Amino acid sequence: MTIQWFPGHMTRARREIEAKLKLIDIAIELLDARVPLSSRNPMVDDILKGKPRLILLNKTDLADTRTTEKWMAYFAGLGYTSLAIDASTGTRVNEIPVKVKQLLHEKIERQLAKGITPRAVRGLIVGIPNVGKSTLINRLAGRAIAATGDRPGVTKGQQWIKVGTEMELLDTPGILWPKFEDQLVGMKLAMTGAIREQVLNIEDVAFFAVKELSKRYWDTMSERFNLTTEPPKDLDDADEVVRVMEDIGRKRGCLVSGGRVDLEKASGIILRELRAGNLGRITLESPEDMM
Numbered sequence: 001m002t003i004q005w006f007p008g009h010m011t012r013a014r015r016e017i018e019a020k021l022k023l024i025d026i027a028i029e030l031l032d033a034r035v036p037l038s039s040r041n042p043m044v045d046d047i048l049k050g051k052p053r054l055i056l057l058n059k060t061d062l063a064d065t066r067t068t069e070k071w072m073a074y075f076a077g078l079g080y081t082s083l084a085i086d087a088s089t090g091t092r093v094n095e096i097p098v099k100v101k102q103l104l105h106e107k108i109e110r111q112l113a114k115g116i117t118p119r120a121v122r123g124l125i126v127g128i129p130n131v132g133k134s135t136l137i138n139r140l141a142g143r144a145i146a147a148t149g150d151r152p153g154v155t156k157g158q159q160w161i162k163v164g165t166e167m168e169l170l171d172t173p174g175i176l177w178p179k180f181e182d183q184l185v186g187m188k189l190a191m192t193g194a195i196r197e198q199v200l201n202i203e204d205v206a207f208f209a210v211k212e213l214s215k216r217y218w219d220t221m222s223e224r225f226n227l228t229t230e231p232p233k234d235l236d237d238a239d240e241v242v243r244v245m246e247d248i249g250r251k252r253g254c255l256v257s258g259g260r261v262d263l264e265k266a267s268g269i270i271l272r273e274l275r276a277g278n279l280g281r282i283t284l285e286s287p288e289d290m291m
């Protein structure tokens, strides 16, 4: 679901998370492994302040494995523990309670030293829309709990979900907003499907996708669509990128009268196949981009 984030929504989302933070021991920040930076809330460090945090890179089934490893090393360098998961199939999801316990180990030890039997540790999943929060909550709960398509301000009675014997999770996630002041971020989120087409022009998103794929994954794209055209020599030359889009359209039979390529139809195909993972594992951001 697409949320139009106005300043009022952001304030409300922040307040809701801050109220939930009072109830929990650890925040579990969920990111999309294909776009770990663009799927990150710009104020997350400020919002989660002093709370212990576990970072989860989700949708790793769609992401480039080597780049996911680089991201984990990057987060380790910042002092965060991270875990690469796939909430849709459950890959490595069972390691979450283990990591959480490790992160809260000192607190647990202190309680034991005082003779207190520690209660189950309590966690909250936070992230921008569409990173997989509801899918993960359902996976951890072992049943359907969270309604997908969340928005701030739509609250329901909160409950604790038991995850094994030593961890509990709030059944409603903390919803954060993406950084849309940066147009590239919006495009990357649209490419991955986090922002729906209704908000952005489908041809613009596909144009951006072909440009990014030409830069990072030319061989993969060329093979998938059987391209006969050469890679763009200058990625800033729009005509060069459109030439590739047209080749894709031709190869997929997206033609209109006069043999012209139906770019809108071709755009739909490019985005659908990209999001479904048909082009293989693709990550659009790497820690090296920040250097």
Ligand code: G4P
Residues within 6 Å of the ligand: 058, 059, 060, 061, 062, 085, 086, 087, 088, 089, 127, 128, 129, 130, 131, 132, 133, 134, 135, 136, 148, 149, 150
């Ligand atoms: P949210 O609560 O953070 O908004 O996200 P949600 O769980 O609704 O997940 C958004 C979409 O991402 C869903 O697909 C969901 O199936 C998919 N998803 C979540 N985790 C993973 C993952 O690890 N790998 C892959 N490949 N997909 C994942 P959808 O198409 O919007 O809905 P549906 O077709 O699954 O019903």
